[in-house]
Amino acid sequence: MSVARFRTVLYVIVAIVSLAGLADAIYLTVQGLTGETLACGGSPDCFRVLGSQYARIGRIPVAAIGTVAYFSVFTFATFALFGYARARLFLALTITAMFLATLWFLYVQAFLLHAFCRYCLFSAAVTFLLAGLVIALPPREA
Amino acid sequence: MKRYLPFIIVAIIAIAAVSAGAILYRAKLPHLLSIPQDKVISGSPNTEKMHIRGEPNAPVTVEEFGDFECPPCSSMAPYLDARVSEFKPRVRLVFRNFPLPSHKHGREAALVAEAAGLQGKFWEMHDVLYREQATWSKADNPHELFDAYAGTIGLNVAEFNKDMESEKVKERVDSDHARGVSLGVTSTPTVFINNRELPSDKRNPEGLHATIDEAVKTASQTKGEQK
Numbered sequence: 001m002s003v004a005r006f007r008t009v010l011y012v013i014v015a016i017v018s019l020a021g022l023a024d025a026i027y028l029t030v031q032g033l034t035g036e037t038l039a040c041g042g043s044p045d046c047f048r049v050l051g052s053q054y055a056r057i058g059r060i061p062v063a064a065i066g067t068v069a070y071f072s073v074f075t076f077a078t079f080a081l082f083g084y085a086r087a088r089l090f091l092a093l094t095i096t097a098m099f100l101a102t103l104w105f106l107y108v109q110a111f112l113l114h115a116f117c118r119y120c121l122f123s124a125a126v127t128f129l130l131a132g133l134v135i136a137l138p139p140r141e142a
Numbered sequence: 143m144k145r146y147l148p149f150i151i152v153a154i155i156a157i158a159a160v161s162a163g164a165i166l167y168r169a170k171l172p173h174l175l176s177i178p179q180d181k182v183i184s185g186s187p188n189t190e191k192m193h194i195r196g197e198p199n200a201p202v203t204v205e206e207f208g209d210f211e212c213p214p215c216s217s218m219a220p221y222l223d224a225r226v227s228e229f230k231p232r233v234r235l236v237f238r239n240f241p242l243p244s245h246k247h248g249r250e251a252a253l254v255a256e257a258a259g260l261q262g263k264f265w266e267m268h269d270v271l272y273r274e275q276a277t278w279s280k281a282d283n284p285h286e287l288f289d290a291y292a293g294t295i296g297l298n299v300a301e302f303n304k305d306m307e308s309e310k311v312k313e314r315v316d317s318d319h320a321r322g323v324s325l326g327v328t329s330t331p332t333v334f335i336n337n338r339e340l341p342s343d344k345r346n347p348e349g350l351h352a353t354i355d356e357a358v359k360t361a362s363q364t365k366g367e368q369k
Contacts, residue, residue: 019155026163034170034342047213071159075152082148 003138011081014091014133018073021126025066028119032061049117054108062105066123069098073130088137095127095134102127175326177205177337193264195223197231201361202336202354204233207240207322209330210251211279214345216272218331221347223269225354232358237268238318240330247284252315254288257305258297259314266295336361 031050049055055062072094079087102124109116206222208215226235239256241248251271258267270291271278278284292302305311322332333340336357344353 022155022159023162026159027166030163030166030170033167051214051217067159067163071156074155078148078151082144084148 007138008081010133010137011077014130015074015077015081017126017129017133018070018077021123021130022067022070022074024119024123024126025063025070028063028123029061029067032056032063045115046117046119048113048115049109049120052108052113054105054112066098069094069101070126073098092134095130098127099131175332175334175339177325177334181321181325182337193237193259193268194234195237195265196226196234198234200232200234202229202233202357203236203334204354205236205238205334205337207238207318207327207330207332209239209241209245209248210255210268210271211245211248211275212242212330213275215331216275218333218345219269219272221350222333224347225350228351229354229358232361233354237264238322239315240319240322240327240332241315242330245279247279247281249315250284250288251278252318253306253311254291256311256314257302257308258292258295260305260311261297261302263295263297267291267297270295 028050032055057065073091076087076091076094080091105120106124109120204222204226206215206218208219210216222235226233239252241252255264255267255271258264274287274291278287281287289299289303292299325334331345333345335353340350340353344350
């Protein structure tokens, strides 16, 4: 497989994986906006995380920011796929920010709340996968 | 055409994401319950059948359907109690057991509280169970802890253990649960203030204060008009 083809395949995978993260983030945002986190499907750990002060910035659920982030990843991956040079830089920056945010949220769940929310763990796995895919992207030819 | 393709793809995904979010939001938007006239608690309740905190004949009734193993119920309990004290004697709190099947020890805890109630210590046990929730809810066999709580609040532990197995206690829990089901309750905490469900975004100290304050004012106006 040529390098260009490999890069194309990786951008397609990044775009598809980001859609999985987007779906998860939309679900969590809606949960946060409707207040359903209080019931939380009967899972105490889920409530401890999604009902905590760390799950909101003011009145905005942090999942809403995740929704914007995953959508941005999809957008940049799509544009990078079509040869837009700057999109790759924005893609790397966005995923770096998401990676750092994910580390923070994992710390919050493990050490501050002592509870893990499965939707948040799924999002963390998606972000780590995206980070791995971006690292695996071969550098552009000069 | 290829030049516009990424814009078209991104626009399609954006529209799909917003539509999916909107549909999900509409589907999940809570429909507030209200208690029908034939199920409203009367002004002079039979206190034998209900657990009331505050003035038994208060004009404003806060009826909570709770599960002792439910973390949001435990978070809400202190500020529900605080509002009852704040608005005393115009507000009463009625607690109803609504143990969720997903909670391992929820029903057992409800039986514990009702058994304590038979010795006149329902609210003491209610407070202990919520305060110690993180401990007993994670225990494989919480019974020893329940016994310890019973001893701490001054119950006759032998009698308490006997009562926990009694039909009277089971019937009380079942009766509360059946009332909840008949009103459409599906999750906990579900709180009714003068027969209208408290919206989830008001389940915080400020929201609760504002809603109770409004109910108290409405009750005072109604009383004034009747005079």
